[in-house]
Amino acid sequence: MAKLTINGAARSVDLSDEVPLLWALRDGLNMTGTKFGCGVAACGACTVHIDGEAVRSCQVAVGDVWGPVTTIEGIGTPEDLSVLQQAWIDNQVAQCGYCQSGQIMQAAALLAETPRPTDDEIDAAMAGNLCRCGTYPRIRAAIHDAAQKMQEA
Amino acid sequence: MSRIGKIARRSFLIGTAAVAGGVAFGVYAARRPAPSPLSPAEGEVALNPFIVIDRAAVTVIVPKAEMGQGVQTTWATLAAEELDMEPADLRIAHGPPGKAYYNRAMGTQMLPVANYRLSNWQENLGAQMAVAGKFLNLQVTGGSTSTADGFDKMRHAGASARETLKEAAARRLGVARSALKTQGGAVVAPDGSRLPYTELAADAAGIDPVTAELRPQNAWRHLGKSQPRHDQAPKATGTAEFSIDVRLEGMKFAALKRNPYQGGAMHGFDASEALDIAGVERVIDLGDGVAVVASNSWSAMRGAEAVRFDWGKGSYPETTEEMFAAFDTAMKGGANSTFLDRGDADTLPNGATEVRADYAVPYLSHAQMEPLCATALYHGDRIEVWSGNQIPIHCRAAAAEEAGLDPEAVTLHTPLMGGGFGRRGYTDFTRYAARLAVRMQGTPVQLLWSREEDMTHGYYRPGAIASFRGAVRDGRAVLLDGRISGQAATPSLVRMLLGFAPPGPDKGHVEGAYDQPYAIPNARISGHVAELDLPVGPWRSVGASVNGFFFDSFLDEMAHAAGADPLTFRLEMMKDEDPGSAAVLEAVREASGWTGRTPDGVGRGVAFCHSFGTPVAEVIEVHRTEAGIRIAKAWIAADPGLALDPGNIEAQLFGGMAYGLSAAVHQQITFADGAAEQQNFYDYDAIRMNTMPEVVDIRILQSGDGIGGIGEPGTPPAAAALANALFDLTGERARRLPLADQFDFVV
Structure with missing residues (x-):
């Protein structure tokens, strides 16, 4: 039974240590905001933060998690949105929405490290996150928008 | 008028039905062509609601697959325009399968005429084709038809709801309906006092629905303007529920494995290595494939890869x-x-x-972001299914067939879809989930296709x-x-x-x-x-x-x-x-x-x-x-x-x-x-x-x-x-x- 800190709370998962963090979240803890898209780190839908770093949770065994985990549920809620999530809504980013948890987690890690990213920096950071609806232009706009609002705040 | 024409007209008659604490506005579904379109025989009709108003809220039923195209918001806006409400104040639900939700716009696509050359009579013929016989089962989201399909229907439903609520208010206040206005989800009396729709709903259920002319385009306040999509906040916070997110008490997680030679037979399989994997509980024969049932999806998918199969070949060219x-x-x-x-x-x-x-x-391959998946719970005399699909009536029929039950014994939920692009217009993923659930009576089970399973099968x-x-x-x-x-x-x-x-x-x-x-x-x-x-x-x-x-x-x-x-x-x-x-x-x-x-x-x-x-x-x-x-x-x-x-x-x-x-x-x-x-x-x-x-x-x-x-x-x-x-x-x-x-x- 793995013991984790998720979104600031101590949690234990009743699954074997080799199960990837993705499935510990989704199936062990019913935290379904983090999505399964490929299982091989090729799409980014399962992106979470471990110790502030964006990682593909489908590739990290729950027994190997090296620090506190932040998931999309820890970034903000519909009642208490983060600046980044508000920018996502303001820019009407999502279409099917399935990849957006991963996109937002990746973007949050980018902004934490690079508060005013250039287009090239956005390309480099976000290239691993697939969106089959093709929402990329609005993701880019939302990241720039959030960067500006975070700096004003 | 031809019989088809009568059905077409009949299908647009707005009806009402009482619901707990309120009223539903919708259309009566024709189970079969009826002799009189105006007074359908008893037992032949069921009200399929488009708008439900109770003490809590005004809910719009959008019986369409929301795959990312924004159909829920557009259909809600159509109703809101006639209801005199802000679109954002409406609740939205998919609703159950229903013949009244047939896709009227799809018939036109069946005509062998270039779209840019379609004449009015041909478009009408297409609409009539859409209501004939089996076409009533076409509760289909596809062919880029949803907006055309809902354009009249949802505005009619909204207009009828508004006027009927006004009639209820008129009777309560003892004034003429024409003396009343509507604004912000309420009927406004001549003295400016407001009667919210939610308070009038129960009264309205007892009134014959009032129909009204649709508002002209130049009077629109919402249509034609970009609307904030109602699903943006849930999708930005990970709280939107897709098929794969359904979680039920005691639920098991299963992975599907089918013949890579598509359509080929399964002559046999050996599950012993799969059953040795931690978390794997059962391997169930689905006839032309297996489901590996586990405590979590990852163990199930690993188990599915560990089953050894004797596959028959497909009957198409090999290269x-x-x-x-x-x-x-x-x-x-x-x-x-x-x-x-x-x-x-x-x-x-x-x-x-x-x-x-x-x-x-x-x-x-469609390669929609959310791999195919459905969840089912079989109770013996009924089955409940959760499946993000574009064809609810057919999915319900497939589940009924698998369970040996009548369609009425199937409860089908249609959650949001992580992309579709046409792939969810088939019943296969729903059918396999139902087939598996029948083998696990009383236990809810989610059947997931790995990305590989999804991509290697048409x-x-x-x-x-x-x-x-x-x-x-x-x-x-x-x-x-x-x-x-x-x-x-x-x-x-x-x-x-x-x-x-x-x-x-x-x-x-x-x-x-x-x-x-x-x-x-x-x-x-x-x-x-x-x-x-x-x-x-x-x-x-x-x-x-x-x-x-x-x-x-x-x-x-x-x-x-x-x-x-x-x-x-x-x-x-x-x-x-x-x-x-x-x-x-x-x-x-x-x-x-x-x-x-x-x-x-x-x-x-x-x-x-x-x-x-x-x-x-x-x-x-x-x-x-x-x-x-x-x-x-x-x-x-x-x-x-x-x-x-x-x-x-x-x-x-x-x-x-x-x-x-x-x-x-x-x-x-x-x-x-x-x-x-x-x-x-x-x-x-x-x-x-x-x-x-x-x-x-x-x-x-x-x-x-x-x-x-x-x-x-x-x-x-x-x-x-x-x-x-x-x-x-x-x-x-x-x-x-x-x-x-x-x-x-x-x-």
Whole structure:
């Protein structure tokens, strides 16, 4: 039974240590905001933060998690949105929405490290996150928008 | 009036029914053609609500698959417009399967007439076809029809609800209904006092529904303006519930494993190694595959890979080469269709220059982000199913069949979908989940397809080949003779929906080629259908996804052979044939500042396709860089007739283009030894943030001529526009997809 800190709370998962963090979240803890898209780190839908770093949770065994985990549920809620999530809504980013948890987690890690990213920096950071609806232009706009609002705040 | 006409009228009668603490407004569903449309016999009708008002809220039922196209918000806005409410104040629910939710707009698509040439009587005939017999089961989200389908229905429901609520208020206040107004979800009395709809709902349930004229367009306050989508906050916070997110008390997680030789038999399997994997609990025989049941999806998927199988072979050719050879053979045989056959396509006109080119496109997977998945719970005498699907009545029937129950014993929930693109228009993933649940009575189980399981099984977008011969003279095309061959995408779908595949010419197979608005005096498009057993089906924009590339690429080749500017060449042949299409092409010319000339290292291509009632033109600009060719910029123009939500239409257009570019650059499903070779996104890549072009401008025109589709029409021009741009950049013509096999792109 793995013991984790998720979104600031101590949690234990009743699954074997080799199960990837993705499935510990989704199936062990019913935290379904983090999505399964490929299982091989090729799409980014399962992106979470471990110790502030964006990682593909489908590739990290729950027994190997090296620090506190932040998931999309820890970034903000519909009642208490983060600046980044508000920018996502303001820019009407999502279409099917399935990849957006991963996109937002990746973007949050980018902004934490690079508060005013250039287009090239956005390309480099976000290239691993697939969106089959093709929402990329609005993701880019939302990241720039959030960067500006975070700096004003 | 014909019987069909009576049913059509009857299906628009708004009815009411009491619900707990309130009222439902909807239409009565015809179970079978009834002698009197006005007084259906007892037991023959059920109210299928579109608007439900109780003490808590006003809820709009949107019985459509929300796959990302924004249909829920647009349908809610249609109702809100007549209800005098803010769209954001409405609750939205999908609702159960219901015959009254048949897709009225889909009938028109069954007519073998180019969409841009449809006349009013033909559109009416299409609408009548849609309500006849089995078409009442067509609660289908597809064919880019949802907005056209809901445009009248939802406004009628909203208007009737509003007037009936006013009538309830009039009776309560003892004033005339005409003395009352509505505003912000309340009836406003002459003295300014307000009676919220939620307080009037119970009264309204006892009143015969009042009908009202629909408001004219110039009185609209919401329609025509971009609306904030109601699903944005849930999707930005991970709280939106997709099929894969369904969680029930005591639920087990299962993974599906089926024969990689699609349609082949399962002669036997050995599950012993799978059962040794931690977390794996059971391996259940599903007849033509197995489900591995576990405590979590990962263990289930590992277990599925550990089962050893004795698979029978499929009954289709084992390699891509053999499949395409079969297309070749079909092309040499008789034509299945010649929907376009004008002038004399056999004779080269005097003094004209002949042009010939052959093209090929591969099989494709939909690769929607959310892998296929459904959840079911079997109770013995009833079954409950959760499945993100585009065809609820058929999914309910499939679950009923698996459980040996009547459809009424099935409760089907249709959650949000993580993309669909046509793949969710089949019942297979719902059926397997139901089959598994029947073996696990009392235990809820979620059956997931791994990405590999999803990608290695159709229904694929079929591969196809084309052979075009044309002729140009004086800067114009004077002959175009195209032969198109491949598997047909739609018969498997129609067979499932209607129980039979209509014989005769297949329109879907040649859409995007036979129906384009060009005045070419001698023109013929023949479709040659190759019958293979590989499962294929609709993929965003269906036939136009294939033929948009073939047809427009060949037009570009003819333009160059004619020494004409590619955009002007198209425009000259289009302007008298269909001014609406010409206006779209003009718009993209202006938006992109098209001159026909590009500097060194820059290439531009234009393409056009009229599909699903909407003409779309795209210009793509490519740049040569040290890292390879970059798809740098894009401009789009489209005319959906009426733009109810411009912001959402833009999203569908650039998203549809990205979907087409992904396929054009990267994607193919190939076959070796009878099995699909591609497994996952590492060998089936797509456009990403760093390879998506900047969408510089999107022009939305509104001819006001009906409502065209928008979910699909952005896709067909993308591949051709890119290929034409690559020709402009390199002088090398791309006649086969994917383009990454021929060109070195930035990745």
